[in-house]
Amino acid sequence: MNMEHAKALGNESKLKKASRLGHIEPFYVMGIITRAMELQAAGVDIVNLAVGEPDFATPQLIVDEAVRSLRADSMRYLPSLGSDELRSAISQWYRDRYGLDISKKRIAVTTGSSGALLLTMGVLLSPGDEILMPDPSYPCNRHFVSAMEGRSTLIPVGPDTDYQLTAELVERYWTERTVGVMVASPSNPTGTLIKKDVLRDIHRVVQANQGVLIVDEIYHGLTYGEEISSALEFGDDLFVINSFSKYFAMTGWRLGWAVLPEEYVDDFEKLAQNLYISSPDVAQRAAVAAFHPETIKACEEYRSRYQEQRDFLLAELKDIGFTIPIDPMGAIYIYADCSKFTKDSFGFCQDLLENAGVAVAPGLDFGVNRASEHIRFSYPKPIAVLAEGVRRIKVHLGG
Numbered sequence: 001m002n003m004e005h006a007k008a009l010g011n012e013s014k015l016k017k018a019s020r021l022g023h024i025e026p027f028y029v030m031g032i033i034t035r036a037m038e039l040q041a042a043g044v045d046i047v048n049l050a051v052g053e054p055d056f057a058t059p060q061l062i063v064d065e066a067v068r069s070l071r072a073d074s075m076r077y078l079p080s081l082g083s084d085e086l087r088s089a090i091s092q093w094y095r096d097r098y099g100l101d102i103s104k105k106r107i108a109v110t111t112g113s114s115g116a117l118l119l120t121m122g123v124l125l126s127p128g129d130e131i132l133m134p135d136p137s138y139p140c141n142r143h144f145v146s147a148m149e150g151r152s153t154l155i156p157v158g159p160d161t162d163y164q165l166t167a168e169l170v171e172r173y174w175t176e177r178t179v180g181v182m183v184a185s186p187s188n189p190t191g192t193l194i195k196k197d198v199l200r201d202i203h204r205v206v207q208a209n210q211g212v213l214i215v216d217e218i219y220h221g222l223t224y225g226e227e228i229s230s231a232l233e234f235g236d237d238l239f240v241i242n243s244f245s246k247y248f249a250m251t252g253w254r255l256g257w258a259v260l261p262e263e264y265v266d267d268f269e270k271l272a273q274n275l276y277i278s279s280p281d282v283a284q285r286a287a288v289a290a291f292h293p294e295t296i297k298a299c300e301e302y303r304s305r306y307q308e309q310r311d312f313l314l315a316e317l318k319d320i321g322f323t324i325p326i327d328p329m330g331a332i333y334i335y336a337d338c339s340k341f342t343k344d345s346f347g348f349c350q351d352l353l354e355n356a357g358v359a360v361a362p363g364l365d366f367g368v369n370r371a372s373e374h375i376r377f378s379y380p381k382p383i384a385v386l387a388e389g390v391r392r393i394k395v396h397l398g399g
């Protein structure tokens with residue numbers, strides 16, 4: 001590492017650090033969350049609308065199955081692509097929920113969908129290869145790419161395309177170094193969906209360019225109004241990523257999965273074997289109970305509560321004067337244009353935390369496209385908590 005690079009990292013020590021760190025930004029919201037926790041520890045009451053996770057307990061059957069397994073057996077390494085039981089259960093889930101026949105051989109269980117995204121980049125990218133993705137989008141995506149020495153091309157999107165990519169945009173930004181396109185529906189941070197026809201057209205453009213389409217379906221199940229189909233309908237040449245974290249309220253269990261094109265399965269397995277051996281045994285045993293009808297009933301109950309929370313917060317934020325041009329139809333977030341109040345959303349978030357006791361995520365985390373004019377609210381909280389957050393924001397803004 002040269003001194004210039006060391007300075008850029010804010011580190012002039014002689015200890016060696018990898019150059020790739022220079023391409024990986026901090027996850028800014030984690031700084032806000034850490035500060036919120038410090039304030040809480042000091043006795044300050046904080047309304048935390050920054051954390052992107054369900055507020056409900058993991059459904060009981062899943063917990064019971066974990067406890068039963070821990071008592072009955074010792075926990076061991078498992079096959080790197082996951083236990084046969086869980087891969088079969090996921091395959092059955094595609095049959096029951098989507099009417100799709102997905103062989104369990106194409107399903108890889110991973111450590112959160114984060115593990116799936118990292119390994120996907122690991123099997124796709126050679127140094128300098130490009131992945132196209134919308135801006136704004138989930139911050140870690142561009143860093144999974146950087147970690148595997150690829151480059152992300154951030155394509156600015158706005159309300160005119162539901163904050164999603166289109167086939168036309170993909171065509172326009174494709175270069176000879178592009179190997180794939182990544183989209184998420186529902187999206188983090190905007191909560192918007194990608195229309196089926198639009199996704200099908202993107203898939204066609206990607207195919208025509210001999211690239212790979214990666215579709216993040218981790219917020220599937222968390223839609224309010226319309227059920228959405230899986231991109232796996234379009235063929236067996238795409239990567240579909242999913243997780244137990246959100247719909248099943250299992251963020252801390254660290255379990256997700258990927259459905260892979262068959263030709264990548266062995267490579268994906270090879271990387272998983274070497275990078276982390278296998279995903280947690282106890283979580284995999286417990287997750288089999290995620291697909292039990294009783295668990296689904298609990299998850300559907302959670303979903304209707306999220307919908308009420310979204311409806312409440314959306315109306316209140318609009319009333320305060322935030323601009324939200326597209327109602328979020330899924331996920332657990334509202335991405336609000338705060339330009340009426342500030343042109344520095346990061347400073348705005350810090351100020352809101354320190355002086356109003358409300359934690360929200362700055363647009364800066366999600367890209368560069370009008371990032372300083374946006375903030376993200378995560379709404380899985382009791383309505384009374386959301387109401388208190390709204391009250392504090394109003395007071396803070398002098399309303």
Ligand SMILES: Cc1ncc(COP(=O)(O)O)c(C=O)c1O
Nearest residue numbers: 052112113114138188243245256
């Ligand atoms: C769009 C999206 N993809 C992937 C993830 C990673 O989640 P996990 O690793 O818990 O499955 C998140 C987490 O918030 C997300 O919002």
